[in-house]
Amino acid sequence: MPYTLKHKEQTRQRILQTAAKLFCTYGFDRVTLDQIMKKANMTHGAFYAHFSGKSSLYEAALQLAASHSFWARREKQSENKETHIKALLTRYLSWTRNSGDSPSPLEFLVTDAAHKEEKVRKAYQACFDSLVDRLTIILKKQGSTGDVKDLAEETVVSLVGTVAIARSITQPLQRDFLKRAQSRIFNRINLAIQDTKIVSDKC
Incomplete structure (x- = not known):
């Protein structure tokens, strides 16, 4: 059964919130995708369903951090x-x-x-x-x-x-x-x- 749009958005936000905290604490180079997804309790497959790469995630995560x-x-x-x-x-x-x-x-x-x-x-x-x-x-x-x-x-x-x-x-x-x-x-x-x-x- 395919995931709902609501579930997909919740997944994206979970990744973003986790990434924002890590990036804002350690910076871009010291944070890996493995760390982010492990902290979010999610798989790499979930990551690539929402973002094209680490720099794209960084950009979106900083926008989220700025707004909150x-x-x-x-x-x-x-x-x-x-x-x-x-x-x-x-x-x-x-x-x-x-x-x-x-x-x-x-x-x-x-x-x-x-x-x-x-x-x-x-x-x-x-x-x-x-x-x-x-x-x-x-x-x-x-x-x-x-x-x-x-x-x-x-x-x-x-x-x-x-x-x-x-x-x-x-x-x-x-x-x-x-x-x-x-x-x-x-x-x-x-x-x-x-x-x-x-x-x-x-x-």
Whole structure:
């Protein structure tokens, strides 16, 4: 008896969710199809019924991760402006991860950004651009004006770079490193917002 469309979609989503978690933790090269399908409790035959190869799965998995990331969920929530942006930075640079949270698509190894496969690079770039666009919207809601996208891009670069460096630091020092980085980034954003408000008031 052939599988229903609903069953096929559930199978595809199961593969995607498993792949997203693994890719966002270890990066493209350190994850194999065997690992993904074993973790999903499925066969290789099931994989090739939905995806043409590993890079195609990577592209789709990152799109899923981006749409379900913490940043995507928080964007629409209304709360105190300062608490909102601080919550986003804290989540990205937090010492521990809540196992129930979806990982941010850019928290994995930054070597994916310069991967030899063009499809992998483009998928990484799309996630980067998406995060910058989301942060740009959030910063505008905070009252920031002017070169908001530049500020958003600078912030995302700082976050990604901080996480990449933090992973090479021993745990006793990592916590303080992340706290200092969070404080610097948050203060930079606040200063930029205050500066734009001052200019706006003078005008």
